[in-house]
Amino acid sequence: MSQVRVLVGTKKGAFILTADGKRDKWEVTGPHFAGWELYHLKGSPADPNRIYASQSSGWFGQLIQRSNDGGKTWEPVDNKFVYDGIPGTHQWYDGTPHPWEFKRVWHLEPSLTDPDTVYAGVEDAAIFRSADGGKSWNELSGLRGHGSGPRWQPGAGGMCLHTLILDPTNPQRIYIAISAAGAFRTDDGGVTWKPINQGLRSAQIPDPNADVGHCVHHVAMHPSRPDVLFMQKHWDIMRSDNAGELWREVSGNLPTDFGFVIDVHAHEPETIYVVPIKSDSEHFPPEGKLRVYRSRTGGEEWEPLTKGLPQSDCYVNVYRDAMAVDSMESCGIYFGTTGGQVYASADSGDSWAPIVRDLPAVLSVEVQTLA
Amino acid sequence: MIRVVLPAHLRTLAKVAGEVELEVEGRATITSVLDALEKRYPMLQGTIRDHVTRKRRPFVRFFVCEEDWSHDMTEVDLPEPVVSGKDPLLLVGAIAGG
Numbered sequence A: 001m002s003q004v005r006v007l008v009g010t011k012k013g014a015f016i017l018t019a020d021g022k023r024d025k026w027e028v029t030g031p032h033f034a035g036w037e038l039y040h041l042k043g044s045p046a047d048p049n050r051i052y053a054s055q056s057s058g059w060f061g062q063l064i065q066r067s068n069d070g071g072k073t074w075e076p077v078d079n080k081f082v083y084d085g086i087p088g089t090h091q092w093y094d095g096t097p098h099p100w101e102f103k104r105v106w107h108l109e110p111s112l113t114d115p116d117t118v119y120a121g122v123e124d125a126a127i128f129r130s131a132d133g134g135k136s137w138n139e140l141s142g143l144r145g146h147g148s149g150p151r152w153q154p155g156a157g158g159m160c161l162h163t164l165i166l167d168p169t170n171p172q173r174i175y176i177a178i179s180a181a182g183a184f185r186t187d188d189g190g191v192t193w194k195p196i197n198q199g200l201r202s203a204q205i206p207d208p209n210a211d212v213g214h215c216v217h218h219v220a221m222h223p224s225r226p227d228v229l230f231m232q233k234h235w236d237i238m239r240s241d242n243a244g245e246l247w248r249e250v251s252g253n254l255p256t257d258f259g260f261v262i263d264v265h266a267h268e269p270e271t272i273y274v275v276p277i278k279s280d281s282e283h284f285p286p287e288g289k290l291r292v293y294r295s296r297t298g299g300e301e302w303e304p305l306t307k308g309l310p311q312s313d314c315y316v317n318v319y320r321d322a323m324a325v326d327s328m329e330s331c332g333i334y335f336g337t338t339g340g341q342v343y344a345s346a347d348s349g350d351s352w353a354p355i356v357r358d359l360p361a362v363l364s365v366e367v368q369t370l371a
Numbered sequence B: 001m002i003r004v005v006l007p008a009h010l011r012t013l014a015k016v017a018g019e020v021e022l023e024v025e026g027r028a029t030i031t032s033v034l035d036a037l038e039k040r041y042p043m044l045q046g047t048i049r050d051h052v053t054r055k056r057r058p059f060v061r062f063f064v065c066e067e068d069w070s071h072d073m074t075e076v077d078l079p080e081p082v083v084s085g086k087d088p089l090l091l092v093g094a095i096a097g098g
Helices: B008-014 B030-040
Strands: A003-010 A013-020 A027-032 A037-043 A051-057 A061-067 A075-077 A089-091 A097-099 A104-110 A118-123 A126-130 A160-166 A174-179 A182-186 A216-221 A229-233 A237-240 A262-264 A272-274 A292-295 A303-305 A323-325 A333-336 A342-345 A353-356 A362-370 B002-005 B020-022 B060-064 B089-093
Touching (some): A003 A051, A013 A353, A051 A104, A126 A160, A160 A216, A174 A216, A262 A323, A333 A362, B008 B089, B020 B030
Parallel strands (some): A037 A104, A037 A362, A323 A362
Antiparallel strands (some): A003 A362, A013 A027, A051 A061, A061 A075, A104 A118, A118 A126, A160 A174, A229 A237, A333 A342, B002 B020
């Protein structure tokens, strides 16, 4: 029978949650790397036992951990993320030039075909690649060096490259997103990059239609339609049907279109999920009601999903990498909160239950569907 | 033989239970002790000093014979009690943060 493994990164360690295909009884292991921040863990699609984890702390910096046995044991691999050449400057919050400084790895994206190849999205924004299972890292510096870098500015959470999507039909194509520079795409395996922010509109910036400077929070893609992208921007839910060349807003009837997460159903490429958050100054659900919103029409028309979720006095947030889906026949949806709950739905979001309730604040959630 | 006391998180990372004992070739300074430490425990590279600048991480401190040697003392010869192993070199994580 199939098994589901949920990889949870928190402010104080990593947790691994496993269940059989029914997804009603969960075993929790952890904390792994107790006391450290685990911004992200992700398993290799080519070898599910290979898992990469980003471990960091304000005291001791960045580590990368690797497991070859599905998270039972771990070994530290290379943690040397050195920018290619002279790093140069980006804009600081006050508009002055600020040198590029490595701070942490926000997101690890293993190759779809090779367990030893993995990409890292880092703060200050850049993309690195390892082709030897994390034993060494090299920057794909065409992104940082493509021209607009000196105009990039950090979002409130830092200038992080937080989203990294590999096109399953075209190994040369990668999408990334940076707060608050925007989304970018490469069509040559990471050598050259272009901003893909046409159609985004951010009222808070001097030129609301600028080619860079948009605070993209997260981007999601269904593997069967790699040209269709869904975006949770700072404000606005956006959609592109042409690989990011042009975006249009699909916020529709959402109660608020601020938020962080966005994801796509495993088997229905027009079914998408968001968790609306009240505003950029109040990072919790509107009215104290934790509601996932689902659109079965690729946006515009949204329905609240509330069964099993707290509908009063709930003031948690859901961070940008803290939602994931499994690929079981009845698609499972998972998300983690800053209150330490991980909620799961085994029926595409119709009903929810917490897998665990009292973890440290959840930074990321990924799911592996195991044969 | 120089004794080094690591912060708890770095002991876990290096898989050591208590103090670390190191032989240092040439002059014994904080820099040469850290070089020897990172040579024996490569997983500690980057956790005490930045990979590129080689500067101490802001929340890590070096204590020698009850004195703070964190600032501008990393190239100074360590005193006899540390070199002889009577006193340990303390690497301390700042007591701060959430």
